[in-house]
Amino acid sequence: MPYITLRKGEESVPESMLGIRYNRTGVPIGLCYRWEMPRDRDDRGVLWARTSQSRSPDTKRPAGKPIFASMHPSRQREMMASLRCQVCGGQPSRTEEGYLFLEKAGNDGDPEGITTGQPPVCLDHALAGIEMCSHLIEHGYVLLRSKVPRLHGVLGQVYTPVDNVLEPLPPLVGPDGSDLPLPYTMRELTPWVLASQLLRRLTRVTVTDIDRELAMAGKPARPAADAKRSRNSVMR
Numbered sequence: 001m002p003y004i005t006l007r008k009g010e011e012s013v014p015e016s017m018l019g020i021r022y023n024r025t026g027v028p029i030g031l032c033y034r035w036e037m038p039r040d041r042d043d044r045g046v047l048w049a050r051t052s053q054s055r056s057p058d059t060k061r062p063a064g065k066p067i068f069a070s071m072h073p074s075r076q077r078e079m080m081a082s083l084r085c086q087v088c089g090g091q092p093s094r095t096e097e098g099y100l101f102l103e104k105a106g107n108d109g110d111p112e113g114i115t116t117g118q119p120p121v122c123l124d125h126a127l128a129g130i131e132m133c134s135h136l137i138e139h140g141y142v143l144l145r146s147k148v149p150r151l152h153g154v155l156g157q158v159y160t161p162v163d164n165v166l167e168p169l170p171p172l173v174g175p176d177g178s179d180l181p182l183p184y185t186m187r188e189l190t191p192w193v194l195a196s197q198l199l200r201r202l203t204r205v206t207v208t209d210i211d212r213e214l215a216m217a218g219k220p221a222r223p224a225a226d227a228k229r230s231r232n233s234v235m236r
């Protein structure tokens, strides 16, 4: 079960916990929490959504029914910031060609420079994702390596102050309906975003496939039927 997947019962704190920061002359300059803690902000000063954690008292691993369509903001941030496997939290697969990422297939054939909220994976969990993740099985996937996965920005909710009250702005969406990333370079907006996903831009990309990776790692090959089925869904 992916470490970053949201679990039933994990909930965001209410919007009423948010406040407005002002400069010395009383001009609103960004969002804050009413009682803020250092971990509420990332290295670039962006404020992050607070979501409760449901963990097993014994293993300390996330517990409860998974909500596969959603990621837990702080667990996603933790794995993406430190480039660890999104499933087990261990070291991701890394070779001369870079870190291993498993992405949903896109429309565009060239994944160089894509922006992603999916942290990297180890080889075992790339294989598990390809064989067991219904979302990837349905939409197809691309397995790739990136030598330089640069920190890029966040996904989140942007607010604006109206008469000293925070108003949420409509979601930033692209022409295809997908959430638009907010790059860290958009300094006029980043103080007003409540982030829920950390994004990296994958550069110096090499597209690969799982059978090649298994062979290069000296791991046993998959049964021929599995190999054939997933090769058909790989983005070209």
Ligand SMILES: [Zn+2]
Pocket (backbone or CB within 6 Å): 085, 086, 087, 088, 089, 090, 121, 122, 123, 124, 125
């Ligand atoms: Zn793993």
